[in-house]
Amino acid sequence: MATRIPFGPQHPALKEPINFMCEVSDEKVLSVRPRLGYIHRGVEKLAENRTYNQNLYLIERICGICAFAHVTCFSQAVEEILNIEIPSRAKYIRTILAEMERIQNHFLWLGDVGHEMGFNTLFMYSWRDRELVLQLIENISGKRVNYAMNTIGGVRRDITSMIMPSLKEGLNHLEERAKYYTEMCTKDPTVLRRTVGVGMLSPSDALELCAVGPTIRASGIPRDVRADDPYAAYEEIPFKVITYDGRDVASRLMVRLDEVLESISIIRYALDNLPNGDVRVRVPRRVPKGEAVSLVEAPRGEDLHYVRADGTEKPVRVKVRAPTLANIPTLCKMLIGENIADIPVVIAGIDPCIACAERLVFVDTATRKRWMWNKQELRKYATKWYRKK
Amino acid sequence: MAMERELLKSLAKKPATLCYPSEKATPVEGIRAKVAWDIEKCIGCGLCPQICPSKAIELTGKGSEAEITYYLDRCLFCGECVDVCPTKTIKTTSEFELAFTSRTEATIHYKRSKPSSNRKEKGC
């Protein structure tokens, strides 16, 4: 007997609305159908009506957690169109903040996955320790979540020598905590029981379904934009791409915890080798005609931004492909054959950020009909719309 | 089981959270929070409303007559206006408790006082 269980859009395990219609038999999942479209905000369209500088703050708010990755990605794309090189000190500061963001995201994720498996103590502890890195970020940028640090042509604030000691001290503490969690997660029997062998994703599936970020790295494939297509200062900083072969949630846990340690060493290196100089170059308000694609390794995986400019103050098109969208097909694959009890853990395993990945679904409220447009239909509509304009 | 020691340790520790209304976090140096105008210094150049990403600033009047309306509920606290101001009229304060019960409370008018040069800040 197969029953259909709606997982979301309103569900305590989901922090954001997405719907997974799971067909289950006994406690096993037979098939999954995801449905997006609950919190589409039209960011891409909004971006067309703002200047590049104003867009920075809009793009930053695509995601609350990987805000810096998105805004770095966007500014890189615009800088590419402008054809300017940002000062190397700015590059280093971008790297430092990006890695701090990775640390805070991974701590947040650890707490979240702990909560999904009913381990609220882990949730409380890891969020408490996340506060440390948020304070470091606040020390640098003056804000905790959306840092407002990036700007086209560099960063807006410098890391002064005054805050350097407190940063290093904070990093030591963070390292200690990350090591503690690594040890805890490898030893605690209940955590192991809930994660080992859960949400399996084979390397071939991961490649075929285009998984990104820690999800693909936990299947043993070293794919990381920081190493494959270095941006900011990653070219000059030595670091390892963490991979694990377990293919399950436990490996994703370990990948993330090891990445925290790796991030700490990246930040240390960057702080020690911070070049002198300016942190930003002034850029013209008008961006010349052109287009650019920019890639950034967000904490959740590869983030892609496409910007097209037409010589005015505003972009013609901004396209965002957030990492979660790339991971949703793999998620559906992973869920098949799992227990109902494991659905939240597996979903949390890819670290979903639904609002980033949101896509549009048309709903006719009168007839309750839902449909989506494919590429051709969308193109037809777009041509018509622009002609009319 | 791996957490038992940490659990017992936190029994003796002070809770990590703050008892909010009675105990408040101290804002860090250089926090980006609510901004304030020293309206007498304003020359009405119009750069701040132009750069503001969320249209939280409205300028009325021209030159030395200019007055500012600051919609706190729209503000992103990015501090672009502070950076752009040529006369350093705009300053970041460390006020971070910005919850309001109505929209009008969150609208701040900066008006020039005619005779004296004292700044007047008044909710409408």
Place this chain on the structure above:
Amino acid sequence: MVPQEIVTLLQVFLFPGFLFLFCLAFFSDWMDRKLVAKFQNRYGPLYTGPKGILQPVADFFKLLAKEDIIPIAADKTVFSVVPMLVLALSMTPLFLIPMIDYSALIWFEGDLIVIMFITTLVIVAMFMGAWASTNRFSTIGGMRVGLQMLGYEIPMTIAMIGPAISSKSLSVSGIVQSQAVGIWYVITQPLGFAVALICLLAHLQRVPFDVPEAESEIVAGWLVEFSGKKLALLKLSKNFELVLAGSLLVSLFLGGPLGFWLPHPSVYFFLKLIVCIFILSNLRALFARFRIDQVLEGAWKYLTPLALLQIILVVI
């Protein structure tokens, strides 16, 4: 001289009867929440009463005042009866437990069996409630309630039989009295104590055994459709269950209200109860949730053999 009937009436309604039990239930809930909060390095209840001690009471009354919704598809009679049934069933065994004296308010030979029977009935009532609410999540929760019971009920019963065999009495009061002359059974039967502790944790549906109401998996499990007054009663009965679990451990293994220098036996009972709640809270903060198959596997693979081993040791 006050007539015996009035004394008994006062005992039933005030001390150690209903009023006392209500206070105890709210207190143990507060203590549990406060302890778990402390373990998790946060404050816990804080504002209602000194140190938030009145928070459970406030929560109870708040829930009483809330809208009470009965789903259209639900079996209305069963759905409405279940909360009261669960509350009554979880309160009843407490009268059989000696709290202020060496013998309970009501006691008879075989009341241990009655307690076990009633704890099982509570589960059945929960299952009925889950089934009557006809929600998809509560159906799964109800199934899990039943499955989990199949796992822990047997080892729990066996573990509780240990003290009964040692004291040659099937009454909780009898077991307490035999510990007065002998030694506490936690020393002679540590395995039984451990098994009973884990099984009671499962009976209470607390982490790591909160499978039936796993919040992040099946929303609130069997509780999902209950609201308002019904939820208040169910939450209250959970607190009674917590008191019951603590006081069963105290009476069967820790010598009940036995003491030497404190003025009143109930003080002793109270202290031991606090120790038990401390242990239960500590375990709650320590683990992640098991999966239902893991619960059953663990119960049958480890708990039942251990409980049997304890019985064998006791008999020898």
